[in-house]
Amino acid sequence: MNFNVTVLGVSSALPTSKRFPTAHVLDVHGHLFLIDCGEGTQIQLRRFRHKFSRLDNIFISHMHGDHFFGIFGLLSSLSLLNRKNDLNIYAPEGLEKMLKSELSPIDIEQLSYKVIFNNHKKGHSKIYEDKRLTVEAFQLKHRVACWGFVFREQQKTPNIIKSKIAEYNLSIAEIVKIKYGADLRTEEGKIIKHEELTRSAPKARSYAFCSDTVYLEKIIPYIKKVDLLYHEATFLHSEKKQAKLSYHTTAKEAGILAKKANVKQLLIGHFSARYKTLDDLQKEAKKEFENTILASDGLTIEITS
Numbered sequence: 001m002n003f004n005v006t007v008l009g010v011s012s013a014l015p016t017s018k019r020f021p022t023a024h025v026l027d028v029h030g031h032l033f034l035i036d037c038g039e040g041t042q043i044q045l046r047r048f049r050h051k052f053s054r055l056d057n058i059f060i061s062h063m064h065g066d067h068f069f070g071i072f073g074l075l076s077s078l079s080l081l082n083r084k085n086d087l088n089i090y091a092p093e094g095l096e097k098m099l100k101s102e103l104s105p106i107d108i109e110q111l112s113y114k115v116i117f118n119n120h121k122k123g124h125s126k127i128y129e130d131k132r133l134t135v136e137a138f139q140l141k142h143r144v145a146c147w148g149f150v151f152r153e154q155q156k157t158p159n160i161i162k163s164k165i166a167e168y169n170l171s172i173a174e175i176v177k178i179k180y181g182a183d184l185r186t187e188e189g190k191i192i193k194h195e196e197l198t199r200s201a202p203k204a205r206s207y208a209f210c211s212d213t214v215y216l217e218k219i220i221p222y223i224k225k226v227d228l229l230y231h232e233a234t235f236l237h238s239e240k241k242q243a244k245l246s247y248h249t250t251a252k253e254a255g256i257l258a259k260k261a262n263v264k265q266l267l268i269g270h271f272s273a274r275y276k277t278l279d280d281l282q283k284e285a286k287k288e289f290e291n292t293i294l295a296s297d298g299l300t301i302e303i304t305s
Ligand SMILES: [Zn+2]
Pocket: 062, 064, 142, 212
């Protein structure tokens, strides 16, 4: 079952010839969840072979152009492709206002499908749930209101060992009870332990996305022990002053936060266009947190628990 993320763009503010602005696409069991939608996102989705038709949910962190300018082109293309299914957008309320205003570059009422807006609320809340996944949003600290997200796969119940069904002649009702943790009492009154009848399902996986923000320890309870943390690392720590002024994080700080949150793996991105090469950013984060990966356009990471 897929649980992987593809980075569609790693640049902050200005794109470079190799780095598109921010967008990630999370594939959960074949369903796509788009996180941020910088300019050119639809081109990147095509380039890295993600089907538009598998996308039903878009999450936008904040209303800075490098995180949402791509939404106009993408919504428009979906209509040209004659999409029929509803599309859910989870975003700051400004996006709904913008898309519904007279000056919007696309006429939201004239699209071939319906757009359902879910505006972010202050603080921390669960914003999405289906049988595969839950998504929580929490506030970051940036120049404008900004949210991070945690995507958590739903934990599957244990599987019944097939041979046990025949061995104990289990009914459907018994199978369901055992799956949810019950032991079996046989007709002779013997107790067969749940653990003996089942094989545990793989551990649920998790992915957190935090961009843009200053270094913020307040979010640690929300991202604690996730399998993969994406955190912005716009600057090297030598430019801490600039990072502070623009409400961004340095690579060193991203590493410190990953360590404090006890995450399994850190992915850094949202790099300033001033950096021609990114090795120093990775080195700096790695000093604090060894298991750090450098994001690059097109990189796909299989998330494991
Ligand atoms: Zn920003």
